[in-house]
Amino acid sequence: MALQSNFENFSMYGFAIDYPDACRVEFNSKSRREAGDVAFKFPDSAKIFLSWGELEKVSKRFGSAEEHADYSLDMMKKGKHVTNFERISRDTISMHTHKSSLNKVRFDEKTLKVFGRGKDLPREAYSLHVHCDKSNRYFVLYTMAPADSEGRVGRIIESMRESFHCH
Numbered sequence: 754m755a756l757q758s759n760f761e762n763f764s765m766y767g768f769a770i771d772y773p774d775a776c777r778v779e780f781n782s783k784s785r786r787e788a789g790d791v792a793f794k795f796p797d798s799a800k801i802f803l804s805w806g807e808l809e810k811v812s813k814r815f816g817s818a819e820e821h822a823d824y825s826l827d828m829m830k831k832g833k834h835v836t837n838f839e840r841i842s843r844d845t846i847s848m849h850t851h852k853s854s855l856n857k858v859r860f861d862e863k864t865l866k867v868f869g870r871g872k873d874l875p876r877e878a879y880s881l882h883v884h885c886d887k888s889n890r891y892f893v894l895y896t897m898a899p900a901d902s903e904g905r906v907g908r909i910i911e912s913m914r915e916s917f918h919c920h
């Protein structure tokens with residue numbers, strides 16, 4: 754996929770984000786204003802997801818977007834296909850006045866063993882957790898990509914993050 758792809762705007766239910774025009778957009782048709790998800794799929798296996806839900810549901814459990822992110826990453830680490838989980842970076846940033854958590858992790862995905870042979874696939878995942886009290890929603894922007902696409906996907910998600918408007 755060309756890195757110099759143009760970005761187009763995706764906007765609905767009061768939020769907006771720019772995505773590369775090389776992507777296929779898969780909108781979950783059950784999505785509502787209160788909760789839903791959309792996937793941006795690249796011609797290769799890389800995918801970027803944006804999901805949202807009611808802020809009340811997570812703010813009861815987590816005092817901050819950072820705690821929410823820590824919990825999500827912990828669940829990911831415990832996944833049965835995940836091994837060699839490693840946190841590469843953990844930053845707290847401001848997104849439209851909301852204190853948000855930006856994380857990058859690396860892990861190996863165990864693949865199914867066919868006839869005794871299996872291979873671990875190195876993966877990288879970026880995530881952004883935003884708690885938006887203005888729209889009473891939380892947003893999670895995350896990606897799943899092969900580790901060899903590190904720089905490319907990192908740059909794309911940075912552009913998408915910068916374009917994101919939660920309210």
Ligand SMILES: [Zn+2]
Nearest residue numbers: 885887919920
């Ligand atoms: Zn907001």
